[in-house]
Each structure stands twice: as structure tokens, then as C-alpha cells.
Amino acid sequence: MKSIIKERSEQIVTVGKNVTAPQCERRSAAGAVSQRACVFCGSRVVLYPITDALHLVHGPIGCAAYTWDIRGALSGGPQLHRRSFCTDLRERDVVFGGENTLRETLVRLIRKHRPSAAFVYSTCVAGVIGDDVVAICKEVSLQEGIDIIPVGSPGFAGTKKDGYRTACDALLALIGTGTATQKNPLSINILGDFNVAGETWIIREYFDRMGIRVVSVLTGDARVTDIRNAHTASFNIVQCSGSMTPLAEAMKERWGIPYTRVSFFGFEDTAASLYAVADFFGDANVSQRATEVVRNGVNSVREALTAIRNETTGKTAGIYVGGAFKAVSLVKALRHLGIRTVMAGTQTGSKRDYEILLSVCDHGTVIIDDANPSELSRVILDSGIDLFIGGVKERPLAYKLGVAFVDHNHERKEALAGFDGMLAFAREVHRSLNSPVWKFVSRHAAKSMGVHL
Numbered sequence: 001m002k003s004i005i006k007e008r009s010e011q012i013v014t015v016g017k018n019v020t021a022p023q024c025e026r027r028s029a030a031g032a033v034s035q036r037a038c039v040f041c042g043s044r045v046v047l048y049p050i051t052d053a054l055h056l057v058h059g060p061i062g063c064a065a066y067t068w069d070i071r072g073a074l075s076g077g078p079q080l081h082r083r084s085f086c087t088d089l090r091e092r093d094v095v096f097g098g099e100n101t102l103r104e105t106l107v108r109l110i111r112k113h114r115p116s117a118a119f120v121y122s123t124c125v126a127g128v129i130g131d132d133v134v135a136i137c138k139e140v141s142l143q144e145g146i147d148i149i150p151v152g153s154p155g156f157a158g159t160k161k162d163g164y165r166t167a168c169d170a171l172l173a174l175i176g177t178g179t180a181t182q183k184n185p186l187s188i189n190i191l192g193d194f195n196v197a198g199e200t201w202i203i204r205e206y207f208d209r210m211g212i213r214v215v216s217v218l219t220g221d222a223r224v225t226d227i228r229n230a231h232t233a234s235f236n237i238v239q240c241s242g243s244m245t246p247l248a249e250a251m252k253e254r255w256g257i258p259y260t261r262v263s264f265f266g267f268e269d270t271a272a273s274l275y276a277v278a279d280f281f282g283d284a285n286v287s288q289r290a291t292e293v294v295r296n297g298v299n300s301v302r303e304a305l306t307a308i309r310n311e312t313t314g315k316t317a318g319i320y321v322g323g324a325f326k327a328v329s330l331v332k333a334l335r336h337l338g339i340r341t342v343m344a345g346t347q348t349g350s351k352r353d354y355e356i357l358l359s360v361c362d363h364g365t366v367i368i369d370d371a372n373p374s375e376l377s378r379v380i381l382d383s384g385i386d387l388f389i390g391g392v393k394e395r396p397l398a399y400k401l402g403v404a405f406v407d408h409n410h411e412r413k414e415a416l417a418g419f420d421g422m423l424a425f426a427r428e429v430h431r432s433l434n435s436p437v438w439k440f441v442s443r444h445a446a447k448s449m450g451v452h453l
């Protein structure tokens with residue numbers, strides 16, 4: 001591929017041509033304008049679906065733009081997580097320190113909203129001026145009698161994945177502090193589902209029907225009390241592996257809870273995930289009920305999917321998402337629609353993730369780690385794909401280049417998990433591919449309008 005920054009050349013491979021997974025888990029190359037978000041964003045997106053907690057951003061107001069509206073994690077109860085609280089650090093705080101502002105803001109917010117716990121996020125400015133956020137959290141915590149957890153997440157301190165790790169540490173500060181002591185033999189925690197568009201509710205319902213108790217969801221529609229008791233579950237399933245694997249590992253080490261990776265995107269992976277949980281418990285009734293859930297789920301959407309598949313077969317797609325496990329599921333889901341994936345990339349994939357991705361992709365598929373707009377534009381134009389699947393930062397890229405687009409990131413408003421989610425996904429794919437707008441914004445037009453790569 002032309003126009004790759006030299007030091008990134010090992011982060012792009014082609015299935016069949018290269019035998020190894022792309023280099024990954026590196027800091028983004030200078031000048032590459034990575035599609036990744038910052039450390040703070042990584043922490044915030046994992047923690048803020050804890051709906052009854054106070055989330056306070058210690059930094060300038062611009063950092064607080066990452067609000068609930070950007071990531072639509074729904075709550076079945078409290079709505080405190082939707083408030084975008086910020087200390088709004090200004091020049092005066094930068095010169096004299098922001099600790100007093102933080103202390104006063106925290107006290108005022110806790111007294112007003114009476115949250116179940118509070119998280120305080122350090123941003124770049126707080127990190128640069130050296131505010132002792134840990135000490136202030138401790139002091140106010142003792143004074144107000146509430147858990148206040150500092151989240152050390154200045155944007156410059158690493159990649160979005162470092163933010164995930166910091167968020168896992170913050171969750172570990174709560175897990176195990178609850179009053180429950182008895183382990184429920186048929187129980188799980190769901191790690192890495194954020195109830196985007198209500199997807200946690202779909203997944204929970206499957207487990208309810210299988211007779212499995214969900215102790216906590218970290219962190220979809222989450223409550224502080226449930227998180228405190230998460231250590232009493234017998235098994236952890238990890239949906240967003242990029243963010244939650246460190247937490248799963250830590251819970252295995254501390255409380256002996258085994259875990260497996262799952263995905264509820266697409267038929268195949270949803271069924272495999274439900275069967276994996278049933279197999280873990282080895283209970284004949286649970287297995288029987290899992291089979292029923294899968295059979296009913298597939299039968300309820302089979303006919304509608306076949307009709308869509310007849311019109312999508314033969315198309316090609318590119319995928320660029322946060323985590324590689326989702327990319328793997330999407331490759332399989334697209335195959336069900338007769339669509340071939342010719343490009344797949346992720347922001348935070350690990351070596352193991354990429355090895356799995358390589359094994360499911362067809363020969364000739366380009367695999368990219370930590371892409372930038374220039375590389376994505378080049379692949380879209382060179383490969384002539386019909387459809388691009390990504391998130392909020394990839395959407396304008398696809399539209400400008402005249403390519404159909406489906407949002408599969410955390411901004412989406414449509415639930416795409418489970419069997420019904422597969423049908424919703426297929427409908428979105430079909431609608432976007434057949435939109436009349438592409439007659440007016442063709443790829444050739446984009447080239448002639450001077451899209452520079």
C-alpha cells in the first residue's frame with residue numbers, strides 16, 4: 001500500500017501474503033493521526049455506564065465532551081451517569097493548582113446527588129500541573145463517607161488501552177467490598193458489555209431463560225452494589241476483550257473465577273457463547289435450555305435474513321472497530337449475508353486477537369492495526385469496497401468517499417447483539433447499500449473532488 005508511514009509498515013499485513021499477525025499494542029506513530037482516542041476516553045467509556053455513580057472529570061471543559069450522548073449506554077434506573085460533571089479547570093487553576101477546585105466540586109456534587117460511589121478522572125491538564133488527585137479523593141471520601149475512586153487517566157500517559165487498564169483497576173477497588181458472601185453455583189458476570197442501545201438487556205434475557213443468574217454486568221446498566229458483589233459469581237464471560245481481559249485475569253487470580261471470551265454479534269458467535277456458558281456449568285437442564293434459546297432465536301429471524309441475503313450476496317466490505325473479537329464476529333456475520341470482507345482493522349487488538357482474525361479472513365484480506373484516515377481512505381479506494389463498518393470517526397470518511405456505512409461502535413442507537421440484533425444489522429447493511437444517495441456521491445466524484453491521500 002502506498003503512503004504508509006515507514007515505521008507502520010509492520011502493522012499492516014495481507015492474509016495469504018504475510019504469515020504472521022501485524023505488529024500491535026504499540027504507541028501510535030507520530031504524525032499518523034491515529035483513529036484511537038486518548039487514555040481518559042478509554043477509562044471513561046468503560047466506567048461511565050455505572051449509572052448510580054458520580055463521574056467527575058478533573059480537567060478543562062473540553063475533555064468532558066465525552067458524555068453519555070457520545071456513547072449511548074442505557075440505564076433501566078438511575079440516570080446520574082448521563083450528567084457530564086467537570087471541574088472546568090481554567091488558567092488560574094493551572095497556575096495555582098486545581099486541588100481546591102476539585103475538593104469543593106466533589107463535596108458539592110456528593111451532597112447534592114448522593115451517589116453510590118464517585119469516580120474522579122485525571123486528564124492531561126491535571127497530570128501536567130501535578131494535582132494530588134489521590135489525596136483529595138481520600139480526604140473527601142473520609143469526610144463524606146463514600147467511596148471515591150481516583151482514575152489516573154491523563155490523555156498523554158499512553159493509549160486508549162492504558163485507559164482500559166486504569167478503568168479495570170478502578171473496578172477492582174469496588175469488587176469484593178459487598179456484603180454477599182455465598183457463591184451462586186449457576187451464576188456469571190458479563191464483562192465488557194456496555195448496554196449500548198439496550199444490548200445488555202437482550203443478553204441478560206438469554207441467560208434468564210437458561211436459568212443462569214447474572215450477578216453483575218461490567219458495566220452495562222451497572223449498579224455499584226452489584227459490582228461490589230461481583231466476586232460471588234462462578235464464571236466470567238468477556239465480551240469486549242480489549243478492555244476487560246485485565247479485569248478477568250485479576251478476578252481469576254484474586255477470587256479464582258475462571259473466564260472465557262464471548263461475542264454476541266452474529267448468529268454463530270451468539271450461539272457459540274451461550275453453549276460455552278452451558279458447557280462450563282455442565283448442567284443438562286441448562287444445556288437443554290441453551291439449545292432452545294438458540295433454536296428459537298435463529299428460527300425467528302431466518303426467513304427475513306434469507307430475503308436480505310439474496311440482495312447483499314456478492315458485495316465486499318471493510319471493517320475498522322475498537323476490538324478484534326468484534327471484528328472476527330463481523331467477518332462471520334457478513335459471510336452470512338454473502339458479503340466478503342476485504343479489509344479488517346482494530347484500534348486495540350492484541351497479537352492473539354490478530355492471529356484469530358487472520359484465521360477467519362479470506363486470502364487477500366488486508367489486516368490493519370491502529371489505522372489512520374490516510375490508510376483507511378487508501379484501502380477503501382483501492383479495494384473498491386461497497387460497505388464500510390466502523391464508528392463515529394470512520395463515518396465521515398466513508399461518506400466522503402461515497403461508500404455505504406454501518407455504525408457498529410458505541411454511538412449506535414440500534415441494538416445489534418443477539419439473534420434479533422443480527423437481523424437489525426442485516427437490515428442496516430441492506431438499507432445503506434441500497435441508499436439512492438450513492439448515485440450522487442460516487443467514489444470517482446470523491447477522487448475528482450480532490451480527496452488527498
Ligand code: SF4
Pocket residue numbers: 038039040041059062063122123124125153154155156
Ligand atoms: S488528550 Fe488530554 S486534553 Fe485531550 S481529551 Fe484526552 S485527557 Fe483531555
